[in-house]
Amino acid sequence: MARYTLSTLLAVAAVSSVLAQDSTSTSIEPLASKHFTYPDQIPYQVDPANGVRGPQQGYNLCNSTTENQQSMCQTAFVNHIDDFCLWAPPTPNQTIGDTEGEEVAWCTKAGRGTRLIPAGALQGVQYLKTPDYIQIVGFIDQSQINMAPDDFGGELDPHGADLRGNPLGGLMYSNAFPSNNGNNGSYQQVIEWHNFMGGNAFCMKVCDPAGAHAADYCQHIFDRIGCSYNDPNTAQNGTFEVCDSDDADYPGVYTSNGQVMTYTQPPESLGAITTMPYTARVASSSNCVTYESSALYTDLAAVAGTGSASSSAPTGSVTGTAKSASATGGKSSASRSGSAASASSTGSSSGAEALGISAVSGIIGVTFAMMFLS
Ligand SMILES: *[C@@H]1O[C@H](CO)[C@@H](O)[C@H](O)[C@H]1NC(C)=O
Ligand SMILES: *[C@@H]1O[C@H](CO)[C@@H](O)[C@H](O)[C@H]1NC(C)=O
Ligand SMILES: *[C@@H]1O[C@H](CO)[C@@H](O)[C@H](O)[C@H]1NC(C)=O
Ligand SMILES: *[C@@H]1O[C@H](CO)[C@@H](O)[C@H](O)[C@H]1NC(C)=O
Numbered sequence: 001m002a003r004y005t006l007s008t009l010l011a012v013a014a015v016s017s018v019l020a021q022d023s024t025s026t027s028i029e030p031l032a033s034k035h036f037t038y039p040d041q042i043p044y045q046v047d048p049a050n051g052v053r054g055p056q057q058g059y060n061l062c063n064s065t066t067e068n069q070q071s072m073c074q075t076a077f078v079n080h081i082d083d084f085c086l087w088a089p090p091t092p093n094q095t096i097g098d099t100e101g102e103e104v105a106w107c108t109k110a111g112r113g114t115r116l117i118p119a120g121a122l123q124g125v126q127y128l129k130t131p132d133y134i135q136i137v138g139f140i141d142q143s144q145i146n147m148a149p150d151d152f153g154g155e156l157d158p159h160g161a162d163l164r165g166n167p168l169g170g171l172m173y174s175n176a177f178p179s180n181n182g183n184n185g186s187y188q189q190v191i192e193w194h195n196f197m198g199g200n201a202f203c204m205k206v207c208d209p210a211g212a213h214a215a216d217y218c219q220h221i222f223d224r225i226g227c228s229y230n231d232p233n234t235a236q237n238g239t240f241e242v243c244d245s246d247d248a249d250y251p252g253v254y255t256s257n258g259q260v261m262t263y264t265q266p267p268e269s270l271g272a273i274t275t276m277p278y279t280a281r282v283a284s285s286s287n288c289v290t291y292e293s294s295a296l297y298t299d300l301a302a303v304a305g306t307g308s309a310s311s312s313a314p315t316g317s318v319t320g321t322a323k324s325a326s327a328t329g330g331k332s333s334a335s336r337s338g339s340a341a342s343a344s345s346t347g348s349s350s351g352a353e354a355l356g357i358s359a360v361s362g363i364i365g366v367t368f369a370m371m372f373l374s
Helices: 006-024 226-230 298-302 318-329 336-346 351-355
Strands: 075-080 083-088 104-107 122-129 133-140 154-156 171-174 193-198 201-207 240-245 253-256 259-262 285-291
Touching: 075 104, 083 193, 083 201, 193 226, 201 226
Parallel strands: 075 171, 122 240
Antiparallel strands: 075 083, 083 104, 122 133, 133 201, 154 193, 193 201, 240 285, 253 259
């Protein structure tokens, strides 16, 4: 999937689509082209087709009968710091790479037929609202949402080489965008989003469907360079905060010596990504308000967590996280963002802009070694 360059992606998509036609004798409509108003038009499954990757594992019609910790609900929401979902595996101890097509919604609010993230699993969350998107970045004890504890994870998004999405049929909704007029009870379908999960951290960007550049801000082709490049941020473990923010650069786009450049992610076959030509700029933010996690995640107490409790233990900077993540990461790519984080804090090359931002130390440097969709 996203490990290909765009042109290869399209070529692969064409091949997959032919294969899918062979096995179903119907062409598959891209997930990103399917629109359903919530809740009236939500079908049982948005992708019942049995393409080369098999059928959709879960369902989109979710209600009180599906609201439990075995829910296979694949309709997710990203609304506010106290009300969002992440994609994670349906069964314990799985890697994102092995289950990307099957992930289910794990959420912070009851009432929509999904699983709930166990109490205490969320260890720090930063919610940024920008003119074009919502970005949520945080720390999580990922074993509590069925991820293998050492999984460095990967990217979920509604595209994929066969255009059926990861997870297949996964839908996303939000009440957070201005076109919604602050009406929390009404949800818009989000067409462009990405969600990186792994290294006990996550980042999620959902783009305003009314924005002219939703697909650019929520780009999905940079799956090997993780949160620090796709969702540059100042999230810190132990801190729960909401800020206004400017838009960041599009993922993969940067300015070097006054020239706007676009990064090309090398194919997996060339091995680990060990150098990057740039450090992603963190957009400036303001009006940050911090919260106690106990005040935010009141629905989660019902779901016992196994980890140590919530917000009382602010810990080391995320830069430290990145380094230890890389050190234990093994696998293929890993260690890039540790050095990315230090590059920005020491202000090399593109550092002038980065240093203008106060909390550079908070950049999540986790990268993700796993590849997607063979
Ligand atoms: C609740 O959701 C389940 C699973 O999608 C579905 O089978 C059932 O028909 C739904 N019930 C109602 C009343 O919509
Ligand atoms: C999780 O999976 C790994 C790899 O398959 C295995 O070695 C480990 O024992 C599993 N852990 C648990 C708690 O099942
Ligand atoms: C909408 O939800 C947000 C976050 O949960 C909350 O802060 C806000 O007060 C709500 N707005 C209304 C009008 O209910
Ligand atoms: C975040 O802080 C918690 C609580 O101190 C700690 O257990 C966890 O390992 C930290 N997460 C990361 C990714 O550093």
